[in-house]
Each structure stands twice: as structure tokens, then as C-alpha cells.
Amino acid sequence: MTRDERTISRILFQKKIHEADGQKFEDLFSAIMNYKEPDFTQIKPWGNIGDRKNDGCILGKGIYFQVHAPEDVKKSYHEIIKKIQTDFSGLQSHWGNIQEFYYVLNDKYKGVNADALQLLETIKQSNSLKECKFIRANDLENMLYSLDDDQIMAITGHIPDPANLASLDYGILNEILDHLKGKPLNNGIEKIVAPDWDEKINFNNLSINESVRLTNGYFQLGTLNEYLKNNSDFTAQELQNKISAMYQELAKSYSGSELFWELVSEVSPRSSAEYQASSIVIMSMYFETCDIFEEPVQ
Structure with missing residues (x-):
């Protein structure tokens, strides 16, 4: 993939990020993880048991993911803090061997609140986890571009020929x-x-x-x-x-x-x-x- 093609594919990916709320974002995250980690399993809510606070995992390694995509991350940080606490507590109730916990947040490239960041560090220390942190939009983009070109295009969609976009400023x-x-x-x-x-x-x-x-x-x-x-x-x-x-x-x-x-x-x-x-x-x-x-x- 050339630099121009990658720049255009990045625009396509960012459009998906900005449009992805709720289940749409979870499916986008899972699509990337399915390519990046062959042992990743997406967990779908099932009947009255739901997903047991586990949106995806690499079970053999004790790695768990909880996915959240609020419409406006800056207005939702109180909700995010409460949800992190509830989700991790629920995860502990239903799943064992928790080595790493990742809160996958669609921040739409806006960043996260310091209180939420500190909360994840507290959870890490209190539960002796190897890792406990956010995966944000920029992290997903970095993960995407660690994949093969055909996998990237499967996520972002068809990349137009840069030569046909001479009038478009995509730099x-x-x-x-x-x-x-x-x-x-x-x-x-x-x-x-x-x-x-x-x-x-x-x-x-x-x-x-x-x-x-x-x-x-x-x-x-x-x-x-x-x-x-x-x-x-x-x-x-x-x-x-x-x-x-x-x-x-x-x-x-x-x-x-x-x-x-x-x-x-x-x-x-x-x-x-x-x-x-x-x-x-x-x-x-x-x-x-x-x-x-x-x-x-x-």
C-alpha cells in the first residue's frame, strides 16, 4: 500500500470510527481483532444471560475486552467511570483467570478523562493484573495498520485510486x-x-x-x-x-x-x-x- 493509498484508507477508517456507536463500533473492533489475534472470540449477548460483561476475549491468555461507544465521550465520562466499575465487577463474577482487562472506548480521537485513566490503574493494582488500560480510536488505527493490505481493505472498504482524487485535499x-x-x-x-x-x-x-x-x-x-x-x-x-x-x-x-x-x-x-x-x-x-x-x- 502506497503512502497516498494509506492516507486515503485512513480517512475511510476515521469516517467509520466517527459513525460507529453501540453495536456498530463493537463489530468494527471485533473485525480488527479477528485478523490480529486468531484466538480472539467475540461474545454476543445470549438470551437472559447477556454477555456476562465480556464483549470479547482471548480465553487461553486470560485477556478480556469490554466495548463502549458513547455518542459524546466528553459528556459521558461520569457514565464511563461508573460503567468501568460495573463491568469489571461483573466480569469477575462470571469469568476466571483474568490476567488483562481492556476497556475499548470509541473516544473518536478526543482522548479520555484523567479520572477514568486513574480508575483503570487502580483496578490493575488492586487485582494484580498484568495490564488494564483503554484501547481508543488511535490504538485501533495502529492495530489496523499492523495488518496485511488485503485485511486493511476488508475493514476500510475499497480504496479509490489517488490519481483520480487530484481535486481532493486529503493530506x-x-x-x-x-x-x-x-x-x-x-x-x-x-x-x-x-x-x-x-x-x-x-x-x-x-x-x-x-x-x-x-x-x-x-x-x-x-x-x-x-x-x-x-x-x-x-x-x-x-x-x-x-x-x-x-x-x-x-x-x-x-x-x-x-x-x-x-x-x-x-x-x-x-x-x-x-x-x-x-x-x-x-x-x-x-x-x-x-x-x-x-x-x-x-
Whole structure:
């Protein structure tokens, strides 16, 4: 599967995730697990005994899964906490040899509440489990892309020829820029220490203007980091590859401040202040990691 085909298949998969509530999500999870783990068994409710708090398991290994797909995960976290407690207690009542417990939650790439995360850790410690944690949308996407191409397409559906989609903007970079645009970027999700990159600024012949913009962008990384954390490994890797490739190509013809602003223009799909500001936030991440601009010679 080419990068373009994988990017398109990812869009198809994310559409399924956003549309999958209730049983539809459980069936999507089970379809992936049936390919990934041959010994996985989906448990369907049966008569008046239900599923005994077990939506799927790898019985021989003592691994159990409970699946939940609320319409809005951010409004449902009190319900999620209560359901985790009830489901695990019910699981213990009916099943033995519980070594690992996974709460499969369709968070629709929004993340989970810290209280729910702590609850699973408490269950793990209290019951001496090997593992007890969430499986979220980004985890399912990572699992999907560990499969063979034909298995991926069986899950996502037919992948159109990228050559026939020339007018469709399906790039991950633009997806992220659209997410950042208009968001309160300085959201305080994590503490960020001011980078000490004066030497690199000088070595690359960048001015105080570019230095200030990169520093401001770096302090606004909270929303970008949260987005990447809640998405698949492919998303972060593809973004890094894209920005690095743009820089390498532009560096053949430009340098210094001119290179900086050419890169801003290349990253940003539009020449608006909003898009450019979001582009510089992304650039600040890769300036710090040395994916763009040169590291000073020691």
C-alpha cells in the first residue's frame, strides 16, 4: 500500500470510527481483532444471560475486552467511570483467570478523562493484573495498520485510486492545520519550557523576527501535541516526513529568513494570518527536533 493509498484508507477508517456507536463500533473492533489475534472470540449477548460483561476475549491468555461507544465521550465520562466499575465487577463474577482487562472506548480521537485513566490503574493494582488500560480510536488505527493490505481493505472498504482524487485535499498536514486554525492554542495542557535555540537561530541566519515567531509558536504546542497523542503513529510520522521533505526541497534554493518564510508559505494552504500562525506552531516543533534548519557545527 502506497503512502497516498494509506492516507486515503485512513480517512475511510476515521469516517467509520466517527459513525460507529453501540453495536456498530463493537463489530468494527471485533473485525480488527479477528485478523490480529486468531484466538480472539467475540461474545454476543445470549438470551437472559447477556454477555456476562465480556464483549470479547482471548480465553487461553486470560485477556478480556469490554466495548463502549458513547455518542459524546466528553459528556459521558461520569457514565464511563461508573460503567468501568460495573463491568469489571461483573466480569469477575462470571469469568476466571483474568490476567488483562481492556476497556475499548470509541473516544473518536478526543482522548479520555484523567479520572477514568486513574480508575483503570487502580483496578490493575488492586487485582494484580498484568495490564488494564483503554484501547481508543488511535490504538485501533495502529492495530489496523499492523495488518496485511488485503485485511486493511476488508475493514476500510475499497480504496479509490489517488490519481483520480487530484481535486481532493486529503493530506494529513492540511487536516492538522484545519484542526489548529481558530483553536485556543495556548491551552495549558502541558508545561512547556522555553527552548534555548539562540545558537541555532544565528547559525541559520534567522533574524529576531523569526526567533520570536518560533518561540511564540513553541509555547502554543499544547493543542498540536494533544492532537498527535490522540491520533495514530502514522499521523505524527507523516507530518514529520512532510515538513522535513518541504524543508529539504526549499533549502536547495533559499537560506536564512527567506527560507523561513518560503517554508511558512509552503506549509500554509492559504496566505492568511490564521493559517500562517498555525504553520509556525508546527514548524517550531520540528525546529526544536532539528528536522528543519541546520544544527550548529560543534
